[in-house]
Amino acid sequence: MLQEYTLALEKQNSVFSIVDADKIIEIEQEILSRQNETALERNHYIDNYYNFESFKNEQSINSIFIIATPSSFYILKIKYLEKEINIKIPPIYGNRNQILENIKTITKKTFVKFSFNTFPVILPKKLLAAYSGLAQYGNNGLVYVQGMGSYHRLTAFASDFKNDHYIWVKPSMMKSCQQCGRCVENCPSKALRHGIPWVNINRCITEFNEKDGIFPDWMHKSWHNCLIGCIKCQEICPHNNKKEKINDILLQYSDVEDIINIEEIKDLPERLKRILININMDRYWTCSRTRVVLSQVLQNAPHFAVF
Numbered sequence: 001m002l003q004e005y006t007l008a009l010e011k012q013n014s015v016f017s018i019v020d021a022d023k024i025i026e027i028e029q030e031i032l033s034r035q036n037e038t039a040l041e042r043n044h045y046i047d048n049y050y051n052f053e054s055f056k057n058e059q060s061i062n063s064i065f066i067i068a069t070p071s072s073f074y075i076l077k078i079k080y081l082e083k084e085i086n087i088k089i090p091p092i093y094g095n096r097n098q099i100l101e102n103i104k105t106i107t108k109k110t111f112v113k114f115s116f117n118t119f120p121v122i123l124p125k126k127l128l129a130a131y132s133g134l135a136q137y138g139n140n141g142l143v144y145v146q147g148m149g150s151y152h153r154l155t156a157f158a159s160d161f162k163n164d165h166y167i168w169v170k171p172s173m174m175k176s177c178q179q180c181g182r183c184v185e186n187c188p189s190k191a192l193r194h195g196i197p198w199v200n201i202n203r204c205i206t207e208f209n210e211k212d213g214i215f216p217d218w219m220h221k222s223w224h225n226c227l228i229g230c231i232k233c234q235e236i237c238p239h240n241n242k243k244e245k246i247n248d249i250l251l252q253y254s255d256v257e258d259i260i261n262i263e264e265i266k267d268l269p270e271r272l273k274r275i276l277i278n279i280n281m282d283r284y285w286t287c288s289r290t291r292v293v294l295s296q297v298l299q300n301a302p303h304f305a306v307f
Contacts, residue, residue, distance in 0.1 A: 001114040001161070008106045012069055015145065017132035019064040020166040021055075021158065027127050028052045051122040055158065058119055062162040065107075066128040068135065068145040069099045071153040072245040074279050076227060080253045087294065090231045091151040094247065094279040103155045116161045125154035130171035137197035139177040139184060140233035149240035173197045174239070183233035188223035192233065205230040209293050210284065221296045228284050228293070249275060260295050 009016060031050065055061065074094035076087040111118050126143045129135035135143035142150040173196070184192040191203035201207045206229045208215060225232060234240055255272050262268055265282050276282055 001110065001116070002163075004113075005106070005110045008110060009067065009103075012102050012106070014067050014069040014103070015134065015147075016065055016067040017129070017134040018163050018166060019066065019128055019132045020163075020168065021061045021063055023131070023166075023168055024052070024055060024064065024123065027124060027131065030127065031124060050124055055121055055123065058158070060117065060160045061119060061158040063159050063166075064121065064123065064128060065157055065159060066125060066132055066134055067103055067155045068129065068148060068152045069103065069155065070148050070245075071095055071099065071151055072247055073151075074247045074249055076249050076251055078251045078253065078256055088226045088231055089279065089281075090226055090229045090234070092153045093228055093281075096153065096280045096283075099153050100155060107157065111159065111161070116159055119158040121156055121158045123156055125156050127171065128156055129154055131168055133167045133169045137171060137173045138237065138239065139173065139180065139194065139197060140187075140192055140237070141197045141199040142234070144174060144239055149237065150234050151240055176239070180238070182236045182238070186232045186236040188225075188230075188232060189219065205232075215292070224293045224296045226293070228281070247279075249279060251275075256294065 006016075028050075071091035072095060073091060074089040076089065078085040078087065107118060126135070126137075129143050129145070130137060135145045138144050138150060140150070143154075144150050145152050177197075178195060181194045184194045189203045189205055191200045191205075192198070193200075205219070205223060208219065209224070209228060209230070251272075258268055258272060259276075265273060265276065268276070
């Protein structure tokens, strides 16, 4: 089965590894040990997102599959007074639904054929990738997959499939990060620390603009560089492909006015609504900060009049 599954995923440029289900207790213990730390994994996900209990209750689970799939940039190209303003949407956001559907389709076809079951799980995917040898940490706290860098999306599921040999390694940071430090220097909010894969979530821009609420006073408007999330620590990284595929989304000035001023996505013009849903931005529409960020990114762009 694994050979057939590998070949099917390779057509999507995806790679995977498998974790012994008995090892998940070690990941849970590591997560719990970080509860008093300011680390990338220490945020609301620890208390409200990861679900170790439902995983333990499913006795037939033998393995966890963790899959990495390349994820590309999306660029909102906005036309105004014969000028073009580009606003980035980082990898993992725009093609989330497409990647998930492709993985689900391939997995269902293969596992059903060989009479194996699969189960959804909510587990820390970066740690799964690191412990399984699929990825290594970068200085920015993200995990890097060979050939993809940090521009990928991770997908995880459980199965009653039992592997003959599991890989389990201690998570490590890439050696090249020890002497680099570009991501640390390029972080506008100084949320990184040189030499360790650590992120101060109380300073990380992404931690703020993925949620609703008011930005803190210390967060300068000029730091915003993407419609959602932040790309500063990744775009400077030598492990990331500077020729990565980019998908352009063309918008008019009137579209931007609608995005900023209309609170409900259902009230947007149908054409614009389809564009945003296709790039997964409807998931963040209830977050008013997304529209604030758009306005602030435009203010940072030279020669662009913000209404």
